[in-house]
Amino acid sequence: MTETYHIPALLQPAISGLNLRPDGTYVDVTFGGAGHSGAILQSLASGHLYAFDRDIDAFQNARQLTNASLLTFIHSDFRYLQNWMDFYGVTQIDGLLADLGVSFHHFDTASRGFSFRLDGPLDMRMNRCGGKTAADIVNAYTEEELARVLFVYGELKNSRLLSKRLVQARQQSPVLTTEDLARAITGKTLSIDDLSPQQKKELTLVFQALRIEVNDELGSLREMLQAALQMLAPKGRLVILTYHSLEDRIVKNFMRSGNIDGNIQKDFYGNILTPFRLIEKGLTASEEEVMNNPRARSAKLRIAEKI
Ligand SMILES: C[S@@+](CC[C@H](N)C(=O)[O-])C[C@H]1O[C@@H](n2cnc3c(N)ncnc32)[C@H](O)[C@@H]1O
Structure with a gap:
C-alpha cells in the first residue's frame, strides 16, 4: 500500500460545481482516495452519497470519513449505475461526480502494473x-x-x-x-x-x-453518462474530470448534445436542443496546483446542469 492513496485534482471547483444541498442525493462514481467523497459528505446533513469504485482497495478509504453513516460504498464498475440505483430504490439524484482514470495508488503500486517507472506484473x-x-x-x-x-x-x-x-x-x-x-x-x-x-x-x-x-474505460464512461442523464433531477449537476483527449471528447460532446454520439439536434428555428446547460467548459488546474500536484496537469473539469 502507498502512503498517499490519491491527491484529488481541482477539488474545490469540482465540489462547488455540484451545488450541494444538505438533504440531497449524490453519486461519486470514482471514490478512489475519497478526496471528493469526503468533501461531499462534509456538506451533507440528511442527504446521502453513493460511491462507486471497481477497485476494492479503495474501500479502505471509507473508514474514518466524517458523516460515514451517510455513505454507501458500491464495489462495482460505474457502468452499472442505473442497476445499483434501482437496487437501492433511488429514482433521482441531485448530482454526480466522476474523476476518471486511475489513482496515484494504481500508478505507485508496482504489483498493479500501471507504470513503466516500476517493474511489476x-x-x-x-x-x-x-x-x-x-x-x-x-x-x-x-x-x-x-x-x-x-x-x-x-x-x-x-x-x-x-x-x-x-x-x-x-x-x-x-x-x-x-x-x-x-x-x-x-x-x-x-x-x-x-x-x-x-x-x-x-x-x-x-x-x-x-x-x-x-x-474498457471508454465503454464504461459512455454507459455511465447515459444512465446519469436519466437519473439527474432538474437542476442536477454532472461534474466530470477527464485526463486525456479521448475521454474528454466524449464528455464534451455528451454535455453539448445530450447524446453519446454527440449529434447536435436543432429545432425549427435552429436553436440547439439539449438537456443540459453548460456551467464549466474545461477548467484546468492553476500553476500553483500543478506545482504541488504535477499529476493535476492534465486534469480538465467540465460541469453541466440538467435543464
Ligand atoms: C482518479 S481516481 C479518483 C480519485 C478520487 N476522486 C479522490 O479524490 O481520491 C479514479 C478512481 O476511479 C476508479 N474507477 C475508474 N474507472 C471506474 C469504473 N468504470 N467504475 C468504477 N470505478 C472506476 C479507479 O479504480 C480509481 O480508484
Missing part, C-alpha cells in the same frame, strides 16, 4: 477479480489488433511499427512484466534516466492505450 486491471490483463492482450492479440489498440487509445501514429515490435518480442519470450513491455517498445533495458523525452512520451501512451483496453 503487466496487469493493469482496476478490478482484479477477473477479466483479461495487459499481458493477456500483449501476448494474445494479433498484430493488427494491437495496432488498433495503440492507434485508437494511444493516438500513436506509429502504432503499426510498435505492434510489430511487440509481436517480435513475444516470439522470443512472453511479455509478462512492465519492464518486458518497455524493453519491447524501446529496445532498451529499462532505465528511466536513459530514455529520451520522446521515448517516455511514447511509453506513456502505450501504457495508456493498454489500460483503456484492459478496463
Whole structure:
C-alpha cells in the first residue's frame, strides 16, 4: 500500500460545481482516495452519497470519513449505475461526480502494473477479480489488433511499427512484466534516466492505450453518462474530470448534445436542443496546483446542469 492513496485534482471547483444541498442525493462514481467523497459528505446533513469504485482497495478509504453513516460504498464498475440505483430504490439524484482514470495508488503500486517507472506484473486491471490483463492482450492479440489498440487509445501514429515490435518480442519470450513491455517498445533495458523525452512520451501512451483496453474505460464512461442523464433531477449537476483527449471528447460532446454520439439536434428555428446547460467548459488546474500536484496537469473539469 502507498502512503498517499490519491491527491484529488481541482477539488474545490469540482465540489462547488455540484451545488450541494444538505438533504440531497449524490453519486461519486470514482471514490478512489475519497478526496471528493469526503468533501461531499462534509456538506451533507440528511442527504446521502453513493460511491462507486471497481477497485476494492479503495474501500479502505471509507473508514474514518466524517458523516460515514451517510455513505454507501458500491464495489462495482460505474457502468452499472442505473442497476445499483434501482437496487437501492433511488429514482433521482441531485448530482454526480466522476474523476476518471486511475489513482496515484494504481500508478505507485508496482504489483498493479500501471507504470513503466516500476517493474511489476503487466496487469493493469482496476478490478482484479477477473477479466483479461495487459499481458493477456500483449501476448494474445494479433498484430493488427494491437495496432488498433495503440492507434485508437494511444493516438500513436506509429502504432503499426510498435505492434510489430511487440509481436517480435513475444516470439522470443512472453511479455509478462512492465519492464518486458518497455524493453519491447524501446529496445532498451529499462532505465528511466536513459530514455529520451520522446521515448517516455511514447511509453506513456502505450501504457495508456493498454489500460483503456484492459478496463474498457471508454465503454464504461459512455454507459455511465447515459444512465446519469436519466437519473439527474432538474437542476442536477454532472461534474466530470477527464485526463486525456479521448475521454474528454466524449464528455464534451455528451454535455453539448445530450447524446453519446454527440449529434447536435436543432429545432425549427435552429436553436440547439439539449438537456443540459453548460456551467464549466474545461477548467484546468492553476500553476500553483500543478506545482504541488504535477499529476493535476492534465486534469480538465467540465460541469453541466440538467435543464
Ligand atoms: C482518479 S481516481 C479518483 C480519485 C478520487 N476522486 C479522490 O479524490 O481520491 C479514479 C478512481 O476511479 C476508479 N474507477 C475508474 N474507472 C471506474 C469504473 N468504470 N467504475 C468504477 N470505478 C472506476 C479507479 O479504480 C480509481 O480508484
